[in-house]
Amino acid sequence: MRLEELATTRSPKPAVTSSLLTRRQILKAGLAVTGLGFVSGCRNQSGKSVHRIAVPLQGMTAEFMQLWVRGAQAHPAIKNGLATFTVFDGRMDALTQANQFDTIITRRYDAIIFIPVDVQAGVGPATQAKAAGIPVIGSNTLLADRSLYVSYIGSESVISGEYVAHGVIDRLGGKGNVVVLEGLIGQSAQVERRQGINKVLARSPNIKVLETKSANWSRAEAQSLMENWLTSHGNTINGVISHNDEMALGAIEAMKARGIDFATHPVGGIDGLTDALEAVKRGEMSTTLQDANAQAQGSIDLALKVLIGPSYKPMSDIWNQYPGQLSWDDGKKTEYLVPWTPVTGENVDRLLAIRRAG
Secondary structure, three states, X not given: OOHHHHHHHOOOOOOOOOOOOOHHHHHHOOOEEOOOEEEEOOOOOOOOOOEEEEEEEOOOOOHHHHHHHHHHHOOHHHXXXXXXXXXXXXXXXXXXXXXXXXXXXXXXXXXXXXXXXXXXXXHHHXXXXXXXXXXXXXXXXXXXXXXXXXXXXXXXXXXXXXXXXXXXXXXXXXXXXXXXXXXXXXXXXXXXXHHHHHHHHHOOOOEEEEEEEEOOOOHHHHHHHHXXXXXXXXXXXXXXXXXXXXXXXXXXXXXXXXXXXXXXOOEEOOEOOHHHHHHHHXXXXXXXXXXXXXXXXXXXXXXXXXXXXXXXXXXXXXXXXOOOOOOOHXXXXXXXEOOOEEOOOOOHHHXXXXXXXX
8 A cells, every 4th residue: 555545544862963852942931840750730829729740751851742741731631730741751761650650659649641652661650650549641642551541642653664665655656765763762662663564565576675773862872873874785775764853854865965856765754853853844854744733732631531520521722623533532542643744845844834833
């Protein structure tokens, strides 16, 4: 199945060149920064109970996580003081997240929205939280034991792996040599994106994989790795399949230094980061956008549904954003999948405008 057909049928330590939310910008936005995390929201002036939500996430250096936090901050319940959320920066380290869970449980947060660094290592902390009676909502990346979630909202990473592989292989006409840049080993996105890529490769007998290695979601690591591969393989590398945009952008820098033509040597990434959208406009790569805003705001609605009960109605408008593909269903589902958006020459300017307006 070609990329166009997929689009119609299914509708980190990542390095960031320019941070979307610096510490100073966080302070200006009204977020209280602590040694463990930062709190967003205000006290409820009506005297009603304020629901305290802890958000242990992978790491705040990644642009995608910054976009996620920005989306959560804009949720109506956060803005009107019905709830607060405290971000705990996991710094792409599973042990750090485990220690943060000890703090979260001790401080008796009302709910947890968990974005784990590692699919296996996050199980223990989530089990402790569940045993302590704190509901866990999953977002973006998964745990090996999904029964620990009350519900989960994210995007299906296997599909994104298929998208990125098709984006490169179709441009090559189904024939040529590729290299594959993998994400942080053991993270659910890395595991599932690999599955999707391998499904497409298995149906592409005339595509040869010259190299596969993790660059840990990092632009800098990917650039260095690509430089080494270009030294080893030279002009025999015809395309680059990357588990995320950051690594794809690093590969692009290495290829530019060699004067490689992107019209004949396609590069594909995943996530729809700002620099990647700009690169699509320049004809340097393909990507598929993952909606951080929808994942963040949806997870807050799901947490409040658990805390408030059947009377709660979703306050975010993201539930109307993908008709027929994402619906609230009274907040009773255990899994909500936000659709991917393949970035094209026709929609890239609109997507960039939305990003800049946010």
